[in-house]
Amino acid sequence: MTVGASTAQRVPDGSHQSLHRKASRGSILADRAATVALWGTGVFVLLLLGAIIAHFAIAAVGVVSPGFVLDDPSDTVLGGILPILWNSIYILALTMLIAVPIGILGGIYMAEYASDNALTNAIRFAEESISSVPSIVVGLFGLILFVDTFHMGFTALGGSLALTMFNLPLMTRLAEQALRAVPQEERSASLALGATKWQTIRHVVVPLAIPGLVTAVILTAGRVFGEAAVLLFTSGTGTPAHYDFSFINFNAPSWAMTSPWSPFRPATTLSVYIWKLNSEGLGAFKNQIVDGSAAILIAMVLTFNLGARLIGRVLTRRLTAA
């Protein structure tokens, strides 16, 4: 930039033409070709996503129906996936119950308290490490910890704890970003009024960050919902045939192992179910069930994603207008 400018000044009058050195024909052709190729990448991604969504929309026709969602699995007819879908939602809820508070609190520390020192650096390193550890290895860690060491067996709780460990970095980082996005003036104003640091965080910063925090929760939930490798060896792959949702007698001896409300029972989720059906390859309706389950997963991913955007936008408007 500076070099160009100084050269321009030194060029004597009358030779302006040399400044506007015309690009050669070859370089213009190359530029056109590159533009087309770069547009091509964008079009490719959109077409691919469109094709995937269309594929599952078509595959879902004739499979996904109210009965598919609300019936028990069956060996003889198409049946449904109710117990598996229930497990997915149950594990999602249990995971978020543990991960959201820890993630938001951790995000508060990273955004509001952490100074630039070795300890903060260690936390960041841990955050990046867990994010890059393969999900299957996190699942194996859960296997040693919960199944082999604590002798819990395959449980929904063990699966949720493993998922919490796996998704805590994401939740913490998104929460930190949401809190950092709150303008510094808000904090200064609150502190100037005599509020303590914690009062400022609780009554000023966190409420202002709520749209971002909600988006963080939904995005994390989307990832938890589709995860399978973490759960294979922690919550297990056994397929429940039927759940008795009226079994809420906590004192019954068999409650912990069989009630759908218990966190101490094995729980196969939708993603794990797809993998299991595929690897065992049994049943006349295998392909339809997997197609239908995958279609529901994709629909949930779309819902989580669009929901995060929509709710984030609505909350921002409402909170800033108030």
Added chain:
Amino acid sequence: MAQMTTADRAGSLRAAPGLLERIDLPRRVVFLAAASMIAIVALLLAFITWQGLQLFLKDGVSIGQVLSPTWQPDSTSSGLNFGVLPFIAGTVLVTGVALLISTPLSVGLALFLSEVAPAWARAIVQPALEIFVGIPSVVWGWLGLTILVPFLSDTFHHKIAISLPIVGEVFSMPGFLTGFSWLAGSLVLSVMILPTITSVSYDAFRAIPQELRTGSLALGTTRWQTIRHILVPAAMSGVLTAVVLGMTRAAGEALAVQMVIGNSPTLPAAITQPVTTLTSQITLDMGNTVFGEPWQDALWTMSLVLLIISITSVVLVRLINKRRMGS
């Protein structure tokens, strides 16, 4: 003296710190929440390392044997041998080709988003990429299994590739009739890591000051020349970070790969043959083995290798970024 009075008055505005304030309980709680991640990593490293070393410590298998190409873990047959080389090689090969396919595409897409696309196109493609990230790996595996694998074996293999001069030679090698192959695994992975590489390189291109672009264009270069000679070199460390992150994700992906690569524990002779990877074999065998038997210990050693790969890549990314900050 006047200053003292002001200070005194300011002091009286604030109540004397109570016990609760001095302990600063909230600070401690939020610190514990953040520091829990250190505990998780420490525990994970300790447990996986301990389990991963059992093959050497307890079962007395030599490192030389572990690095040999023969995988014969079943104690009921003769010639017990725990060579994990085919799995390490499979992971490297499948990941490598996936990066070769995905990197140009992803960097191109990042350039499209940051340099070429008008606002409306960005507003469509970016959300699409976020949805891509959210698609579960079992769904990618299922798509690979039901669409890509049959396409490779029927349409591509039988109708196109065989009739071509050199490609035909490769594709007539044994093993490709089914479509389950190194190539299928790499193709599935290349799509899965596309959003990772794209978004990290996109951030790198966005971080380049606008002056570099205007300066270059003012010298009469075309946009492509600016991209090639100014922007790509300037964003190189960011793109490198993106590729390392994509590599980590590809090497660690388990279920999608397992569903399409054919899982044959041998070193492949061509890209058209079935292979197996570390993640794939762990997924398949872990449930069929008993805790404490050498076969399972070998699987733990393989997961230790995966852990080392991922921690190394974290350190690598940090080194790349430190160099960028330094320069």
